[in-house]
Amino acid sequence: MAENDLQDNIEVKAEPAPEKKGKKIGIGYVFLSFIPFAAIMAMQSAAVIPGVILALIDLSKNGQDFDFTLMLKVFNEKYGIFCYLGYCAAAIGVFLLWYYKSFVKKDPKISYKKALGLKPVILTVAVMICTYFTVNGVFTFAFKIFPEAMKKYAELMEMASIGSNMWITVVYGILLGPIAEELCFRGIVFKYLEKSKLHFMFVIFIQAVLFGVMHSNLIQGIYASALGMLLGYLRYKYKTVLITIGAHMLFNFLGTIVAIKTAEAGFTDEVDMILGAVFIFFTAGVILLIAKDKRICYKQEEAA
Secondary structure, X not given: OHHHHHHHHHHHHOOOOOOOOOOOOOHHHHHHOHHHHHHHHHHHHHHHHHHHHHHHHHHHHOOOXXXXXXXXXXXXXXXXXXXXXXXXXXHHHHHHXXXXXXXXXXXXXEOHHHHOOHHHHXXXXXXXXXXXXXXXXXXXXXXXXXXXXXXXXXXXXXXXXXXXXXXXHHHHHHHHHHHHHHHHHHHHHHHHHHHOOOOHHHHHHHHHHHHHHXXXXXXXXXXXXXXXXXXXXXXXXXXXXXXXXXXXXXXXXXXXXXHHHHHHOOOOHHHHHHHHHHHHHHHHHHHHHHHHOOOOOEOHHHHO
């Protein structure tokens, strides 16, 4: 009898421990992340259609045949600023409300003192400046290696001619556009992907690719995706879209106003490429410093 009891005890102790279940991926949240992407694309299209129609009417009144380049010129000179302002107003309003209702009210509170402290701000400014010179050098080098492809891209940007209208450049390109895009991609898209329980690198990668696709041409899409990866990493580290809005504004400022001033100062292609090569190492160094920043940006009592 004693032997049977001992045998039962041994068998009970020998039972394997239950296996730990892995983290389930919320596919529904991954699909939801594509909705704000589709929304911003639809808003952009809807905003420019009235301006395009008015530009075509102007050409028709002047007895001119349809010419795509001329139509874009009329659009940017007369109607572009209003279309872009309308798009930004709608996008900022919709995405701000969406982001606040879906995430800000429900998620742990951010310690803005830590997220937007002196060190994060300095590192963010430094990494965006370094990234600008790196991208500028890479683009200059690409022009030398793939002259035809880059020439077509330059012609496309010139036809769009956003940079030729200073009001559109400042109001849309530097100020309001980044707010709308960051609320969409590093705000809503990022949070849906984060809630899906994907690894943070997949979260950063997916939102960056969607950000690149939004720019609607291959070359601009490639560097926008690379920029989206960096902005996504800043969003992951510092837990707030405010820091990526500031970073995005700074990058666009460097890519427009500063680019114009350096060109006027007589920077040659060789100088741009040398600066690009040097700043690759600075960019990597600053990213490493950001990665080593261990601050906890959620408020402790809320995150517990």
